Amino acid sequence: MERLKERVAHIGQYAVTLLKWMVLGGVIGLVGGIIGSLFHIGVDTATQVRLAHSWVLYLMPVGGLAIVGLYRLTKTEGKGTNDVIASVHFGEQVPGLLVPVIFVSTVITHLCGGSAGREGAALQIGGGIGYQAGRLLRLGEKDLPLATLCGMSGVFAALFGTPLTATVFALEVISVGVLYYAGLVPCLTAALTGYLVSVLMGVPPTRFTVTVPGLEVRTMLLVMVLALLCAVVSILFCRGLHGVERLLKRTLKNPYLRVAVGAAVLIGLTLLTNGDYNGAGMEVIGRAIAGQADPWAWVWKLLFTAITIGCGFKGGEVVPSFFVGAAxxxxxxxxxxxxxxxxxxxxxxxxxxxxxNCPLASIILSVELFGSGDLLYFAMACSISYLISGYCGLYSSQTILYSKLRAEFINVRTHE
Amino acid sequence: MERLKERVAHIGQYAVTLLKWMVLGGVIGLVGGIIGSLFHIGVDTATQVRLAHSWVLYLMPVGGLAIVGLYRLTKTEGKGTNDVIASVHFGEQVPGLLVPVIFVSTVITHLCGGSAGREGAALQIGGGIGYQAGRLLRLGEKDLPLATLCGMSGVFAALFGTPLTATVFALEVISVGVLYYAGLVPCLTAALTGYLVSVLMGVPPTRFTVTVPGLEVRTMLLVMVLALLCAVVSILFCRGLHGVERLLKRTLKNPYLRVAVGAAVLIGLTLLTNGDYNGAGMEVIGRAIAGQADPWAWVWKLLFTAITIGCGFKGGEVVPSFFVGAAxxxxxxxxxxxxxxxxxxxxxxxxxxxxxNCPLASIILSVELFGSGDLLYFAMACSISYLISGYCGLYSSQTILYSKLRAEFINVRTHE
Incomplete structure (x- = not known):
């Protein structure tokens, strides 16, 4: 009888956990989905305005100064995606003000034609929502990180329409070589809810059609070579972004001056190019997947993004990494x-x-973006790119718990 | 100059690792693919013979005695999938003789109509090949486990024609809540090679066509309920198999007597039923996915498998778990x-x-078996089943490193 009671209590614990996270994940996903969809609509509207009125480009220095001022005013200077990741690691606080600040700053960035994505912002908005919700509900230190992850996946899913990628990405991005399995149900619930909300709010999911050759050895070998080259490009991308940021910080210590100079340079570069490298560039990505890209487009995009983010504009690096990779x-x-x-x-x-450094999220991304016909090519490419890119990464607060090279526990940080 | 040298050496290390595992994974996958395909052909031929000659059923006691004798003769009694998993954990030896012994025993089991799968055997054959290859090549203790994993995924891929599932399964099955990322390139290379070899040797990949409803909230909620029920069935399945095995061991201490009695019972049960529960039952699984299943088929299959494996026949529990789940x-x-x-x-x-306890492998299995149209339903079902099944599992040598309930490091064993 005692044993039966114990067993029932044991099973009950799992049922309660399931129910708890269904509700919590659902609520966080709902809030994240609404805010994420509004954010998507905001960025889209900003982009439409920019495309309709080319003179908006010249407001870029003003926009930049406003962003720097906003961060200074709200005492969130220097806060970003890395702090959200660090919060999951160490339970550090994600400032609640970060949510509106990154929202507005990213919309401004897209309005004036800065080259940036939106999912860095999504992770911060989502992480902020999740963390604050967890605090509000007085979750303990073992549950609070899961709430933060929920928010990240909910908003990511709402923005891209790829809920499973959003889930696995949130679970995988925190530590290299580790997947936060405990967050599976919470994050998937939040991501699905966020996604459904975004569909109801009219945000179209990101999808591409691509024709893929049948599985054969020759193509597989060529894909391996391509993956190797892409790994090198990913290293250049991370190093380029971090290098330009460091350079600008060192040479232009005043943040207002830095953003103004950066904006001026970007305006100059925009006039030299055809406008392909301003904003997120989703339509250029679409063209590349349809088979059309300028030979140096990826270098231009890298440069534009490095200056945009490095001088103080906001957004994300994921869509630029899509652009650079596709081009x-x-x-x-x-x-x-x-x-x-x-x-x-x-x-x-x-x-x-x-x-x-998220191979499984990347493989699932390929299924959600392109369908499953070509799963094995993508899987091979991702695993090679994961290995060869080493401990180079976008997020310096990622810890590396397991070696990429052998079955060994290490515990270091990614670097640029 | 020093710094440049260091950097080149650093990058070189990754390139060398990539090359090393491309070659090692390829070789292990090649050997595993050939042996795995032969194994597949052997089991298939045995099944054809059984179906053509119904009297073969009555040879079951003889087959059982032969299997027990074979294990005793080669001093591999009690060795199985758990030892392969333990080998990856602790570097324990996988006996080389296990490979031919499990090969022959599984073919005998399928010949006389025992209810068993083939991938338990596949993991042992593969793990054995990988481990022995690693020893032969004098790999160190950090690389040897990866070689064992390579073998497991290579043979699994050859048998099922699902290379990515095979890869993620091998990386995920060892420890609950941990994925062995370092094995990604090695295992995927081995799995792809094994798969290509199996295709060349005429082994058809396992595929099903299923019509899936579009994504909507009502269906999602029903899927969640179904997943909950399936989690309970998976617990019954593991407990049933382990319970019957323990019971038989306790009541019939002599292994020859045990297998003979078990065989007699199985012959009796076979005469009572329509033959659906003998062998792997892939065609019954196919019928279920086409929408046809007897109400109690899953209970019968559970019983047949529990007695088959519990009394000393060999094979695997994965295809039976497919059968029970589908029915x-x-x-x-x-x-x-x-x-x-x-x-x-x-x-x-x-x-x-x-x-x-492998949620990601299961999600990818759904893509490889059924295509990607229904990814989100499958993902939700897997994550719920993973959570609710708790620390119940088929393999008692699985360690649980991270809690399923919260973000917490624990370190215990699965139990039945």
Whole structure:
């Protein structure tokens, strides 16, 4: 009888956990989904305005000064995605003010044509929502990180329409070589809820169509070479972004001056190019996957993004990494004799994987973006890119708990 | 200059690791693919013979005695999948003789109509090949486990034609809550090679077609209920198998007597039923996914498998878990008002997930078996089944490093 009671209590514990996270994940996903969808609509509207009125570009210095002022005013200077990751690691606080601040700053960045994504912002908005919700509900130190992860996946899912990628990404991005399995149900619930909300609010999910060759050895070997090249590009991407940021910080110590100079340079570069490198560039990514890309597009995008983020504008690095990967993959496919669109799809996923060190999220991203016909090529490309990119990564607060090289526990940080 | 040298050496280390595992994984995958394909052909031929000559059933006691004798003769008694998992954990030896012994025993089991799978055998054959290859090549203690994992995924991929599932399964099955990322490139290379070899040797990959409802809230809620029920079935499955095995061992201490009695009981049960529960039962699984299953088929299969494995026959528990899940899911879908074939597919993946504690491998299994149209339903079902099945599992040598309930490091064993 005692034993039966114990057993029932044991099973009850799991049922209660399931129910708890269904509700919590659902609520966080609902809030995250609404705010994430509004954010998506905000960024889209800003982009439409910019495209309709080309003179808005010249407001870039003003926009930059406003962003720096906003961060200074709210005492959130220097806070970003790294702090959200650190919060999951060490339970540090995610400032609640970060949510509106990153929201507005990213919309401003897109309005004036800065080159940035939106999922860095999504992670911060989501992480902030999740963390604050967890605090409000007085979750303990073992549950609070899961709430933060819930928020991250909910908003990510609402923005991209890829709920499973959002889930696995949130679980995988915190530590290299570790997946936070305990967050599976919470994050998936939040991501699904966020996604459904975004669909109801009219946000279209990101999808591409790509024709993929059948599985054969020759193509597989070429994909491996392409993945190797993409891993190198992902290293250049991370180093480029971090290097330019450091350089600008060292040479221009005043943040107002820095953002003004950066904006001026960006305006100059925009006038030199055709506008492809301003904003997120989703339509350029689409063109690359359809088989069209300028040979140097990936270098331009890297440069634009490095200056935009480095001088103080806000947004994210994930869509730029998609852009750089797709544009590079499209061009490199030509050298290797692979179909250009297929190369672009491969490049998108591989460079993302190398930059964020999340191979499983990247493989699932390929399924959610492109369908499952080509799973094995993508899986091979992601695992190679994951290995070769080493401990180079976008997020310096990622810890590396297990070696990429052998079955060994290590505990270090990614570096740029 | 020094710094440059260091950097080149650093990058070189990754390139060398990549090359090393491409070659090692390829070789292990090649050997594993050939032996795995032969094994597949052997089991298939045995099944054909059994179906053509119904009197072969009565040879079951003789077959059982031969198996027990074989294990005794080669001093591999009691060795099995658990030892392969333990070898990856602690570097213990996987006896080389296990490879031919499990090969022959499984073919005998299928010949006389025992109810068993083939992937338990596949993991042992593969693990044995990988471990012995690693020893032969004098790999160190950090690399030897990866070689064992390579073998496991190579043979698994050859048998099922699902290379990515094979990869993630090998990386995920060792410890609950931990994924062996360092094995990604090695295992994927081995799995792809094994798969390609199996295709060349004429082994057809396992695939099913299932029609899946579009994503909507009502269906999602019903899927959650189904997943909960499947988690309970997976617990019954593991407990049933382990319980019957313990009971038989306790009541019939002599292994020859045990297998003879078990065989006699199985012959009796076979005469009572229609033959659906002998062998692997892939065609019954196919029927369930097409929407047809007897209401009690899952209970019968559980019973047949528990006696088969418990009394000393060999094979695996994974295909039986597919069978039980598909048959149960098909029936339960009727209660819930879900399409029967969809319920069967959901049940197959969920019960497998609950039994082996590998949620990501299960999600990827759903993509490889059924395509990506229904990813989110499967993902939700797997994550619920993973959580609710608790620390119950097929493999008692699985360690649980991270809690399923919260973000917490624990370090215990699965139990039945």
């Amino acid at each position: 590079f993959g499209c061009v490199a496919a030509g050298w290797l004799g692979l179909p250009a669109g297929f190369g672009a799809a491969m490049g998108l996923v591989s460079v993302f994987c190398g930059a964020v | 149960f899911g098909c029936v339960a879908a009727g209660w819930l008002g879900l399409p029967a074939g969809f319920g069967a597919a959901m049940g197959l993946v969920s019960v497998f997930c609950g039994a082996v």
